[in-house]
Amino acid sequence: MNGAQDLSFFSMVMCGILLLVPLLGIWYFKLGITKELLISTLRMIVQLVLVGFFLEFVFRLNNWLLNSVWFMTMITVAVFSVIKNSDLKVRHFFCPVLLSFILANFFVVLYFNYFIVNLDFILDAKYMIAIGGMILGNSLRANIVGLGDFYKSIRKDEQLYFYKLSLGATRFEALRDFAKRSFVSAMNPTIASMATMGIVSLPGMMTGQILGGSVPLVAIKYQIAIMIAILASTVLSISFSILFTVRYSFYKNGTLKKEIFRAPNP
């Protein structure tokens, strides 16, 4: 493999000039988010530089323990992000969601590395962290929709939920439709993007591989595998998250605890 062409200092300056486009847009339309954009850009640069140096080190050492610890760190950050963006309280949800993410993502990544890529060393940094990152990133987005919507919809449609309980439904039976709808809305974006993949967009995995020197035919095989892995981890992580959090989120009489939400009112 040749690897992608390195970007020079001049390239990065040119990149900075391209940033003027969104900045000018914000100024012209008076969007008032200049500060947020600059802070986010700065954070992105600092984080990526640090991660860049760190990953160089991790890839060179390629130690199973360090790789696993780093993947765990990625999972932990993802879990914080899921809970915060779902408007749920970290205190109530951290442990169960963390456990769900560990189970779902480790399972899918190790399955991918062992059965699909046939690696001898299934905790290899390049595969575990890169593939794991892609799977995790998509699980994260799907769980914000899946887990967040699940609880929000129960709060919003509480009358309907009570109605089901009054018909004699168990908590599980009463929650089934809410869970179903959350799954559908969480999986829809992935399913929709699969349907247009290759024509509308060349996904990140393929772009990376092609720039990295792989031939397109190898790249598409990886892309197909990764999309299926993403769907698998999405379904697993949302199922586990809902399953593990439900027992902490309801009172014994079946009513939803309002204190699990960050905002007191919907």
Add this chain to the structure above:
Amino acid sequence: MFRIEHITKQFSDQFVLQDFSFEIQAGEKIIVSGRSGIGKTTLFRLLLGFEQPDSGKIYFENQLLTEDSVWELRRRVAYVSQDLNIGRGNLHSFFNDTLSLKANIEYKNSSLNELDDLMNSFELADTLLQKNLEELSGGEKQRVAIINALLLKRNIFFLDEITSALDKSLKSKVLDYFLLNPDFTVLSISHDNYLPASAITRTLKLD
């Protein structure tokens, strides 16, 4: 059947029920009245365990109602809410889903056989069964909720303004159905003046 002892329920700083006691015998027909916001619906929600009283106790068949025992009560009482958000999708599947719940499955076949008769009794056309709940009018939905409650084959009914969207003749038909059946124990919130002449009812006025 029900014994409510010294219940107090407060929302933020407003008392909805204060030191409220009441008893309901099997077969009684209780008409709950009182101005809106007085706590009629809250009373139902307390009985069904969707709200917890701040103090006081509720007994159902001499058993204290707790967070655990309320599940049994929910399998014994048929509740028709005033809120018509009762579900989505095809009407036949809606009835079928209700009867597929573990608590109701033993009546599934017999109840589904009675469905057509019940639809007729409450003046709903069979063709509605193929429609979606979202397409039904308020009055139709109200009758669907009533039929759904009757399919459960229970004989204790909590009825929360179940005739508000019905015309006069349907109103009397529905109320006759519940208030004249000697086997039914009924707790009914209603703003209607109509009562079947031969019905023996007791009024619970909240104020």
